[in-house]
Amino acid sequence: MNPQEDTGARDGGASNRRPGRAYSAHFHLLDRQVVDREGRPVCKVDDLELAHDEHGRPYVTALLAGPAALAPRLGGLSARWLAAVQRRMSVGGGGGPARIDFGRVTGIGPVLTVDLPEGAAGVHALEDWMRDEIVARLPGAGRASG
Amino acid sequence: MTVRGRRVAAVAALLVLVPAAGCAGPSRTGEDYRNKAASTAGAAASAVNTALIGVRAAGDGRVTGPYVSVLLGDAETDLLAVQQTFESRQPPDEASDAVRERLGKALGKAADALAAVRIAARRGEVRELPETGRDLPAAAERLERLEKEMSS
Amino acid sequence: MKRLLAVTLGVLTAIGGFVDIGDLVASSLVGARFGFSLVWVLLLGVVGICVYAEMAGRVAAVAGRPTFDLVRERLGPRAALVNLIGSLLVTALTLAAELAGVALAIELISSVTYLLWLPAVLLMVWLVIWRTRFETMERVFGLAGLALVVFVVAVVGLDPSWSGMLDRALHPEVPGGEGVPTYLYYGIALFASAMTPYEVFFFSSGGIEERWGRKDLAVARANVFVGFPLGGLLSLAIMAAAALLLHPAGVEVGNLSQVVLPVAVPLGKAGIALAILGMFAATFGAALETALSCGYTTAQYFGWRWGKAVAPRAASRFHVVVATALVAGTMLVLTGIDPVKVTEYSLVFAAVALPLTYLPILVVANDPEYMGRAVNGRLANTMGVLYLAVVLVAATAAVPLMIATKAGQ
């Protein structure tokens, strides 16, 4: 993936989140691509987890990803169907959505940049399962064809 | 179900139903049967003319063996398919019987001519194809005449 | 020299991708059946794909975002999911037709039935995706696809009256014995063959694979305004050759072997060999693009890692989706369904799915928050909105016309 031109992953760790900057949930946050420090895709912002502060005002505590997070936002039949499939298909990890603490988000721009601890890139059990069960077994899986 | 959900289901149903609408429907009146006969003659003429162009090019040494045998094989398959569909159609009245009889004969002759050139091509007798396919021009004209007559 | 290579790279992609089995069959079929009276639709489609691809390429270069990534962002997960399923169906259907096209091309050389070649074709396509470099893939199949220029030579070879051709193209009228609905149905099929969504998925994702940035805007534009019109010229040549030879003879095109006939007659064996090589390369290149597009759209919807620049281990889900699409496409063709009919259906459904991906790109290309100063200019917007109308009309009319004409009988 190519690194971003302007904010976000461009300046690596330094966060571009300043007090006072405002965002639209639909435009700037939900369904945006989440990338790690090197600009590699991690997941999409399927939903955000909120908690209440001392004045009762909600603030964002975590970024949620995966079918369990996406299901409620599909609405209607497809929501219940996807949630049901996800519960039965969830490989380990107890069926809840994958969660990334919002404190790790260092950049909100064309993409959301997160500062993930090394090796935690496998946010989804599905990616790991497919890598170990199918792809890794094929010859040449380790080398990028470019 | 939300409004959007119902709309999505409707589109999905439409996508499934559509191919089914494409199969051959029954012909009710004599006139409808004549139209079907005309389009059958047209499709058959198209297959014979394809073979005719291929055979003439073979005579001038312009085509490779494998290519012309596939061309003639495809043309024959198309003709047999059209012939089979037409003959399986029930003629609604006596007048249609005459139509079926004349077109049936023309289709039969065309099928024989096409089979002859396809067999020769598959044996590699490419240069002799114009000779083997000498009945093709007549078969093509007969079908085109029938097509014009039945669609008027 | 490096600059020139960068330009030919994209240009060759456009040719290899532009003249796929859908274009080959649709152009030849329409030329044989309607002569020159649908040439205007082909030109409409070529200008349309230029407008659409230029916007998508600019968005990829400036905002660094491939097409389907933005489709979910702009339409929301629900509408984008419907769009994803629709696009996947259409692209998988096209992939099946492309695989059949490759096998049919080999059949023309070997006269062994195409069904036997399919497993080998499936393996070849997968191996190329799994191992060869992105640039090599484009150059080999784009360059070989250029062999289709033999159709232009064939048109000259049939020494037509150029003024007559021009006159019939400029004054289109429905030939006798053809209903207007059938004429319009094939018009939409031809338009869809020129403006197929998967090309833009591939083109914008390819831009990201090749790491286009703002400085590559010129390269992106060169690819669009040289590659796609050249692809359009080839389609036009295929149509003209069929109109000159097959239309007068009353031949209706239903097989790939008939598409080659107008080259065989004037140019003989050498012409046939070049035409078959060109068709093989164009359909093989298109099979690669459609298979990769299935992977790109799904990965970009769910936010997975994707692309050939990444080791397969690190993009497992992307590669599993591509492999599944390939196997599904092959299975569909192995059922013995007529590949030409599959092509026609894929074109009609592509026309229906087109607005769902065109509209988000038009909106994003106008949004300063994504594009900064590189937003649509006045011309780009005028053409963009004009084609929004054309695309919506084609999408709404496609299925009713298909039912009315029983898929063009």
Place this chain on the structure above:
Amino acid sequence: MRLADLIGARVVDPAGREVGHVSDVRLVEERVPGEDAATRLRVDGLVVAVRRRSRLLAYDHRPVRAPLPLAFLARRAAARARWAPWHTVAGHLPPAAVGERGTVRLDRAAADLPLLGDVHERWTR
């Protein structure tokens, strides 16, 4: 609680009448009490719209100017939308089941909320 509970939720006024639905949520970065550098995103308020509409043109957080016909659509669709700062929200209930819509209760009538159009100019995003 999740953002999905707010997005699309039914909005009712103190008398219980439905006045629209939540079309967008606006969040603002604020300093975390007790830490100097860290910031967190707090919900600043909700955009309450009347007609169900797609978010394609994204006119909830800024005016949309081009391309012309779509900009016209955007202006018309956003005409009667209102801005409900969080302090005007009396309470909110999550959806009863997955995929259903939540409910947000305002502490005043919808007419007392400022129009979205006026608020756009103030947001200097």
